[in-house]
Amino acid sequence: MNILIFIKHNLVKLLIQSLFIVILIISIFSIEFSIEILHNDSKSVNYVGIIRGGTQLLIKQELSNRPSDELIEQLDGIISQLKTHDENNHFAIHEDKKLQELLSAIEVKWVELKEEIYNYRAGADPLRLYNLSNEYYEMSNSMVFETQAYVESKVEKLASMRTRLFISVILILIFSIQQFISKILVQNKNVALNQVAYIDNLTGLPNRAHCNEIILKYNEMEILPDLACVYIDLNNLKVTNDLLGHEAGDKFIRDFAAILKEASSPYGFACRNGGDEFVAIFENCSQKNINDYMNYLNEKTHLYNSKESEIKISFAIGVAFSHEISSNQMNDLLSLADKRMYENKTAYKKSLLNQA
Numbered sequence: 150m151n152i153l154i155f156i157k158h159n160l161v162k163l164l165i166q167s168l169f170i171v172i173l174i175i176s177i178f179s180i181e182f183s184i185e186i187l188h189n190d191s192k193s194v195n196y197v198g199i200i201r202g203g204t205q206l207l208i209k210q211e212l213s214n215r216p217s218d219e220l221i222e223q224l225d226g227i228i229s230q231l232k233t234h235d236e237n238n239h240f241a242i243h244e245d246k247k248l249q250e251l252l253s254a255i256e257v258k259w260v261e262l263k264e265e266i267y268n269y270r271a272g273a274d275p276l277r278l279y280n281l282s283n284e285y286y287e288m289s290n291s292m293v294f295e296t297q298a299y300v301e302s303k304v305e306k307l308a309s310m311r312t313r314l315f316i317s318v319i320l321i322l323i324f325s326i327q328q329f330i331s332k333i334l335v336q337n338k339n340v341a342l343n344q345v346a347y348i349d350n351l352t353g354l355p356n357r358a359h360c361n362e363i364i365l366k367y368n369e370m371e372i373l374p375d376l377a378c379v380y381i382d383l384n385n386l387k388v389t390n391d392l393l394g395h396e397a398g399d400k401f402i403r404d405f406a407a408i409l410k411e412a413s414s415p416y417g418f419a420c421r422n423g424g425d426e427f428v429a430i431f432e433n434c435s436q437k438n439i440n441d442y443m444n445y446l447n448e449k450t451h452l453y454n455s456k457e458s459e460i461k462i463s464f465a466i467g468v469a470f471s472h473e474i475s476s477n478q479m480n481d482l483l484s485l486a487d488k489r490m491y492e493n494k495t496a497y498k499k500s501l502l503n504q505a
Contacts, residue, residue, distance in 0.1 A: 211266055221266070224259070248299060351402060379486060380490035384464055385463050397459065397460060416438060467491070470482075
């Protein structure tokens with residue numbers, strides 16, 4: 150059930166993240182497309198303004214007896230371009246029905262105005278030309294304002310789209326930070342769980358479970374590497390517990406573990422194998438290394454005992470090398486080290502009896 154909840158939770162997070170990313174991608178492409186459209190829309194406003202202003206200039210020139218067929222041709226071209234809708238011409242007018250109707254009306258009025266210009270040149274009454282130009286101005290002026298309003302509405306939509314894009318980026322950033330923090334918390338939790346699972350609370354050394362994993366690793370090898378296995382058993386833990394109490398016994402174990410950890414760290418792995426037993430496994434360790442190791446343990450133990458008035462550390466130790474066994478089995482190597490440790494312990498007990 151917990152696995153299903155975990156999977157469902159992660160799927161939901163993945164879907165949310167994917168949704169934000171899709172929104173972001175769509176928004177980016179939409180903005181790029183909208184920028185291109187706004188570029189054309191700015192041309193729409195410019196062209197409509199030219200139609201309005203250019204026609205007024207044309208009428209003034211005509212009424213001042215300065216005819217300009219070139220300006221008429223230019224205005225014809227602009228109106229024609231505004232009406233043409235292809236891949237090279239895309240204006241705001243093509244998107245709005247009202248603007249299309251206004252442009253059609255302006256085109257009709259423009260044809261009428263041009264005809265009256267030619268009539269005026271032929272001697273017709275200038276008042277009709279003037280009145281027609283005012284009508285045309287009102288129509289083109291409406292066209293300018295309507296085009297501007299339409300373009301402004303698109304700009305507002307683009308601004309809204311940019312806001313959504315910004316919010317999407319912020320949400321993705323927040324979600325990513327949350328995911329990163331969650332990942333760190335999970336990693337820290339896993340580290341803490343590993344410490345609980347594989348670290349001995351009293352000594353801080355790897356515990357029996359960790360030791361068993363190391364042993365299993367070697368058991369799965371077809372050929373053992375060059376190994377030295379060390380078994381250690383504290384001699385007087387029971388006496389310490391009985392005479393000084395279990396707190397003193399815990400201190401006894403903890404203090405020896407600190408010495409063992411310091412001595413073992415240059416060579417390899419050492420763990421508490423439960424109770425008052427400790428195991429160390431060293432790769433590529435020579436007899437000289439073991440001699441140095443044991444001398445270091447003895448020196449540190451002697452120094453400790455000289456400073457402690459109540460607790461005195463004493464231990465039995467057994468060492469075995471992988472080249473001493475023919476079976477190439479890790480368990481046999483451990484058994485040999487354990488056997489030698491008990492032989493050392495028996496000798497220690499006999500020495501105590503002899504002293505008594």
